[in-house]
Amino acid sequence: MKKIVELKNVSKSFDGELVLDHINLDIYDNEFLTLLGPSGCGKTTTLRIIGGFETADEGEVIFMGEEIGDVPPHKRNVNTVFQRYALFPHLNVFENVAFPLREKKVPKAEIEQRVGEMIKLVALTGFEKRSVTSLSGGQQQRVAIARALVGRPKVLLLDEPLAALDLKLRKDMQQELKNIQKATGITFIFVTHDQEEALSMSDTVVVMSEGRIQQIGTPIDIYNEPKNAFVADFIGESNILDGVMLRDRKVSFSGHLFDCVDEGFAPREPVDVVVRPEDVDIVAPEKGMLQGTVTSVTFLGVHYEIIVDIDGFKWMIQTTDFVDVDEHIGLYIEPDAIHIMKKSEYSGMFGDYSSYSMELDEIGELEQIEELGELTEEPVEEAKEAESEA
Amino acid sequence: MKKKASGNLTLIRRLALAPYSFWAALFIVVPLIFVAYYAFTDLQFRFTTDNITRFFTATSTVADETGEHEVRTYVLIFLRSLKLAVISTVICLIFGYPFAYLISKAGARTQSILITLIMIPMWMNFLIRTYAWMTILQDTGILNGFLGMLGLGRIHIIGTESAVVIGMVYDYFPYMILPIYSVMAKMDVKLLEAARDLGCNGVGVLRRVIWPLSLPGVISGVTMVLIPSISTFYISQKLGNGKFYLIGDAIEGQYAANNLHFAAAIAFILMVILLIGMAFMQRFANKRAAV
Numbered sequence: 244m245k246k247i248v249e250l251k252n253v254s255k256s257f258d259g260e261l262v263l264d265h266i267n268l269d270i271y272d273n274e275f276l277t278l279l280g281p282s283g284c285g286k287t288t289t290l291r292i293i294g295g296f297e298t299a300d301e302g303e304v305i306f307m308g309e310e311i312g313d314v315p316p317h318k319r320n321v322n323t324v325f326q327r328y329a330l331f332p333h334l335n336v337f338e339n340v341a342f343p344l345r346e347k348k349v350p351k352a353e354i355e356q357r358v359g360e361m362i363k364l365v366a367l368t369g370f371e372k373r374s375v376t377s378l379s380g381g382q383q384q385r386v387a388i389a390r391a392l393v394g395r396p397k398v399l400l401l402d403e404p405l406a407a408l409d410l411k412l413r414k415d416m417q418q419e420l421k422n423i424q425k426a427t428g429i430t431f432i433f434v435t436h437d438q439e440e441a442l443s444m445s446d447t448v449v450v451m452s453e454g455r456i457q458q459i460g461t462p463i464d465i466y467n468e469p470k471n472a473f474v475a476d477f478i479g480e481s482n483i484l485d486g487v488m489l490r491d492r493k494v495s496f497s498g499h500l501f502d503c504v505d506e507g508f509a510p511r512e513p514v515d516v517v518v519r520p521e522d523v524d525i526v527a528p529e530k531g532m533l534q535g536t537v538t539s540v541t542f543l544g545v546h547y548e549i550i551v552d553i554d555g556f557k558w559m560i561q562t563t564d565f566v567d568v569d570e571h572i573g574l575y576i577e578p579d580a581i582h583i584m585k586k587s588e589y590s591g592m593f594g595d596y597s598s599y600s601m602e603l604d605e606i607g608e609l610e611q612i613e614e615l616g617e618l619t620e621e622p623v624e625e626a627k628e629a630e631s632e633a
Numbered sequence: 634m635k636k637k638a639s640g641n642l643t644l645i646r647r648l649a650l651a652p653y654s655f656w657a658a659l660f661i662v663v664p665l666i667f668v669a670y671y672a673f674t675d676l677q678f679r680f681t682t683d684n685i686t687r688f689f690t691a692t693s694t695v696a697d698e699t700g701e702h703e704v705r706t707y708v709l710i711f712l713r714s715l716k717l718a719v720i721s722t723v724i725c726l727i728f729g730y731p732f733a734y735l736i737s738k739a740g741a742r743t744q745s746i747l748i749t750l751i752m753i754p755m756w757m758n759f760l761i762r763t764y765a766w767m768t769i770l771q772d773t774g775i776l777n778g779f780l781g782m783l784g785l786g787r788i789h790i791i792g793t794e795s796a797v798v799i800g801m802v803y804d805y806f807p808y809m810i811l812p813i814y815s816v817m818a819k820m821d822v823k824l825l826e827a828a829r830d831l832g833c834n835g836v837g838v839l840r841r842v843i844w845p846l847s848l849p850g851v852i853s854g855v856t857m858v859l860i861p862s863i864s865t866f867y868i869s870q871k872l873g874n875g876k877f878y879l880i881g882d883a884i885e886g887q888y889a890a891n892n893l894h895f896a897a898a899i900a901f902i903l904m905v906i907l908l909i910g911m912a913f914m915q916r917f918a919n920k921r922a923a924v
Contacts, residue, residue, distance in 0.1 A: 296826055316829040317837075323830045329823035333845045343831040346841070394832065 244271040247397060247430050248293060253302035255288055262288050264454040265302070270398075270432060271447075275424050277433045279441040280451035281477070286434045289451075290400050293432065295319050307397065322391040323400040327407065328383045330375040330390070336362070337371040339386055343394040361389040364423065381412045388423065398430045405440065417444050438478045442466065450474050452589075471584055475517045476593030482523075482558045483594020486516035486583070494583060497553055499532050501576065505583035515584040517594070520548070520561040522580030531573015537566050550596050557597040668904075671897030684898030707883060707899065711906075714880040717794060718863035721801035722809075725858045726851070729809035733850075734843070736810075737817035748814070751807050759804065763871050766800050767791065770872065792874035800868040808857035816850030817843070852918050860907060 248270040255263040263285045270276050278286035291297040292304060295316035304312050311319060322343075330339050338345075340361055344354045362368055365385035370378070375386055384404060391399055401420075405413045421444050424431045435441055441448050442462040450457045450465060450473075458470040469475035472483050486496035488508040494501050496516045508514060528534045535553035549566060551558045551574070558574070566572055675681045693706045736747045754762060769775045770791045777787045790796050820843070828838045866881030878886075880903055887896035 294830060296829075315834075316826070317832045317834055321830075323827070325823050325827055327823065329821065329827035331824060331827070331842060331846075342828075342841070346832040346837055390831065 244273075246270070247272045247274075247307060248432075249303075249305040250289070250292075251303040251305065253289075253292060253299045253304065255285075255292065255297060255300050262454050263292075263299075266454075266456060268449060268456065268459070270430060272430060273428050274446050275421065275431045275433065275444060276447045276449065277435060277441040277445040278449050278451060279435060279438060279477075280457075281436055283453075284451040285454040286436075286451050287402055290323075290402055290432060290434050293398070294321055294323050294400050320396050321398045321400060322394055322396040323402065324384075324387045324391045324404045326402045326404065328387040328404075330383055330386055332374075332376050334375070335371070336367060336373050336375060336378070336386055339375055340389045340393050342390060347394070357393055358389075361393045364392070364426070365389045380408055381416065384408065384416060388420075392423070392427060392429070396429060398432060399424075401431060401433045403434055403436070405435070405437075413440070420444065442478070450477060452477070468582065469517060469584065471587035471589050472515050472517075472591075472593045473587070473589040475515075475582075475584065476589075480520045480559055480561075481594050482518045482520065482596070484516045484518070484556065485591070486514050488512045488514050488583060492578075494581065497533055497556065501532065501581055502578040503581040503583060504579050505581075508583065508585075513586055515586060515590050515594075517582040517584060518558075518576060518580060520559040521546075522576065523558070523560045523562075524575040524577075525560065525562050525564055525566060526573045526575045528571050528573040531575055533574045533576075535572065535574065537568050537570045537572060540566065540568055556595055559596045665904075668897045668900055671894050672901040673898075674894060676894065684895050685902065687895060688898055688902055707880075710878055710883050711880050711903070713877060714863050717797055717801065717869075717877070717879065718859055718865075721798050721805065721862045722855055722859045724798065724802050725806050725809040726855065729806060729854065730813055730847075730851070733810045733813035733817055736814050737820070744818070748811075751810055754803075755807055760867065762804060763800055763868055766796075766803065767871050770796050770799070791872065792876055794873070794877060796872040797869050797877055800872040801862045801865065804865075804868065805858040805862055808861075809854040812853040812857065813847060813850040816847045820846055848918055852914055855914070856911060863907070864903060 246269050248268075250266050250268040253263055253266045254261065266285070266289060268289075278289055280286050288297060292299050295311075295314060299312060303310050306314075306319065306321070331342065334342065337358055340358045341354050344357060349357070358371075362371060365388055367382065367385050367389070370382065375383060378386065387404070404420075405416050408416060417440060420431070420433075433441075433444065442465070445462055447459065448462055448465045449459050452473050458465055458474045460468070465474065466478055469478060469481075475481040475483055484496045486494050488494050488505075488511070489500070490510055491506040491508075492503055494503050494505070494514065494516060533553050535551040535558065537549050538552050538557065539550045541548045546561045546563050547565065549560050549562060551560055551572065553574070560574070672684055673680055673682065675683065688707045689705065691706045692703050694701050695704055696702075736744055739747065767774070771777070772787065772789060772791060774791070776790070780787060790799075824842055824846070825838055828842045833841060864881045864884075866879060866885045869875075869877045869879045869882055875882075880899065884896050884899050884903075887893075887899065
C-alpha cells in the first residue's frame with residue numbers, strides 16, 4: 244500500500260504546554276483512519292497540522308513523498324469537514340458546494356455538473372437553492388461533506404463531524420460516511436472521542452492520550468489486544484488487575500492461578516491483566532475460579548451489568564443471567580478471555596469499578612445534550628418566531 | 634393552550650414597550666409631522682407647495698473666471714453637500730474598514746483599548762472638536778507651524794473643501810468603525826479557515842467571505858456617516874470659512890431668518906431623498922445576501 248501522509252517526530256506546544264509529543268504516523272492511500280482519544284489528547288491538533296492550520300514546532304509532515312510543513316492550507320490537496328460545519332451563511336447550498344470550484348475558475352458547465360454530482364452523492368438533490376441556515380444539523384453536515392469532496396482532495400479530514408447530531412442520525416451518518424469513503428476512494432482521517440464510532444467505521448484506529456500515540460491497529464486488534472491500561476480502559480469496558488506472569492501461559496491474579504494464551508514475558512514479571520466484562524461466566528460459588536458478592540445490578544436491555552466485589556476489587560460483569568444484589572457467586576474465565584499487558588505509566592489508574600456509577604455516565608450524557616442545545620438554538624428560535632407569526 | 638400563552642406574552646410585551654412607544658411618538662413621530670406640516674403650509678398655515686417648488690426652482694447668480702452664471706441655488710447646495718458627504722464617507726470607509734478588521738483580529742485587551750481610544754473623542758463636544766481643527770488647519774496654525782519647522786513650506790487649507798472633508802472625516806470616523814468592527818468581531822474564525830481550506834488565499838478569503846459577511850456593518854457604517862455629514866452645517870462654517878454653503882447651513886440660515894416654512898421644506902426634501910437612498914442601499918444589500 245502507498246503511504247499518502249507521513250508524520251515524522253512531530254511535536255507541537257501551545258503556550259509552553261506540550262500538545263503533541265513526537266508523533267510518528269503513516270497514513271495509507273484509501274484508508275479510513277481514526278484518531279481516537281479523550282479531549283486534549285492532541286487528535287485535533289494532529290488533524291490541523293495535516294490541514295495546514297497549525298505548523299509543527301518539530302518534525303516533518305510528508306504528503307505524497309513531499310515535505311509540506313510550510314505549504315499554506317489553500318495549496319494542499321487536503322480538505323476538511325469542520326466540527327460545526329463552518330458553512331458560509333451568505334451562500335446557498337449550491338454555492339457553498341461550488342465555492343472551491345469558483346476559486347479555481349472551473350468552467351461554469353463543469354461546476355454545474357460536479358456540484359450536481361456531489362449534491363446527489365450526499366442525497367441533497369432539490370435543496371440546491373435553499374439557504375444553509377434553514378437546514379437541519381444532518382443536512383448541514385451533508386453540505387459540508389459535499390463541499391469538502393467537490394475539489395477531489397487526496398485526503399479528507401473530518402474533525403468530530405458527527406458530535407452535534409443525535410444518536411439515530413449519527414448511526415446513519417456513520418454508515419453513510421463509510422459508503423462515501425468506499426465510493427470515492429479518498430483517504431479519510433477522522434477525529435473522534437467516541438470509541439464505538441471509531442471501532443465501527445475505521446480500517447485503522449490510532450488511540451492517543453496526552454499528546455502521544457498509545458496504539459495503532461485495526462479495530463479488532465485494539466479491542467482484543469490493547470497495549471496498555473489506558474487503551475484497554477478507553478476502548479470498551481475492562482477489568483484491569485495487577486498480576487504476575489509466572490511463566491508462559493500461566494498468570495496469577497486475584498489470588499488465583501489462571502491459564503492464559505500469552506507468552507514472551509520474563510519469569511515472575513508483574514503485568515496488567517485485562518478481562519472484558521462480557522467474557523466472564525457466572526457459576527455456582529464452589530465451581531468458580533474466583534468468588535465474590537454482587538453489589539449492584541443494572542438492567543440494560545440486552546444484558547445486565549453487575550458489579551461484583553472480589554476481595555475489595557470491584558469487577559464489572561455483563562451477563563444475560565439474572566443474579567440478585569448480595570448474592571454470592573463464582574466467576575469462571577476462559578484462558579483466551581485473559582489478555583496480558585506490560586506494565587505502563589497507566590497501570591493502576593484504570594479498570595476498577597469501585598467508584599463506578601451509572602450516574603457519572605448520565606452526567607456525561609447531560610453535558611452532551613447541553614452542547615446539542617447550544618447548536619439547535621437557532622432553529623428553535625425560528626420555530627418560535629414562526630409560531631408567533633401564526 | 635399554547636396560543637393563549639403567547640397571546641399573554643404579546644400583551645406583556647406591549648405593556649413593557651409602552652414607555653418606549655410613547656417616547657418615540659413624542660420625540661420622533663410628532664416632530665416629523667410638524668416638519669411635514671410646516672413644509673406644506675405658508676405663513677397663514679394654509680396648504681401650499683410653494684416651499685417645495687422654491688427649493689427646486691430658486692435661482693441666483695454666481696461669478697467665476699468664465700463669467701456670471703445663473704444657477705439653481707438649493708439644488709446646487711444639495712449637490713455640493715452630497716459631494717462632500719460622499720467623499721467623506723468613502724474616505725471613512727477606505728480607512729475604517731481595514732482598521733476595523735485589524736482591531737477585530739487583535740487580542741481581547743488590545744481590542745478594548747483601541748475601541749476606547751476611538752470613542753474618547755466622541756465624549757468631547759462636537760463644537761470644541763471642530764474649533765480644535767480650526768487651530769490646527771489655520772494658515773498660522775499648528776499644521777503650518779509644523780511644516781514650517783520641517784522646512785516644507787506652508788499650505789493653505791482652511792476655507793477649502795479639503796478642510797471641510799477633514800473635519801467631517803474626523804468627526805464621523807468612529808461611526809464607520811464601530812458597526813463594521815462589531816460585525817467582524819462576531820465573525821466565526823472557522824469560516825475563514827474553511828475558505829482557506831477550500832482554496833482561497835488571503836485576498837480570496839477577504840473578497841469571498843469577510844467582505845460579504847461584513848456588508849451589514851458596512852451599510853450601517855455608511856449610513857451613520859453619510860447622513861450626518863450630508864446635513865452638517867457647523868463644520869462647513871468653521872473650517873470652510875463659510876464659503877461652502879451646505880444644505881445644513883441653508884436650513885439653519887432659513888431658521889435663523891425666521892423662515893420656518895421654507896426651512897422645514899428643505900429638511901423634508903432632504904429626508905425624503907435620504908430615505909429613498911437608504912431603501913435602495915438596503916435592497917442592494919439584501920440582494921447580495923440572497924445570492
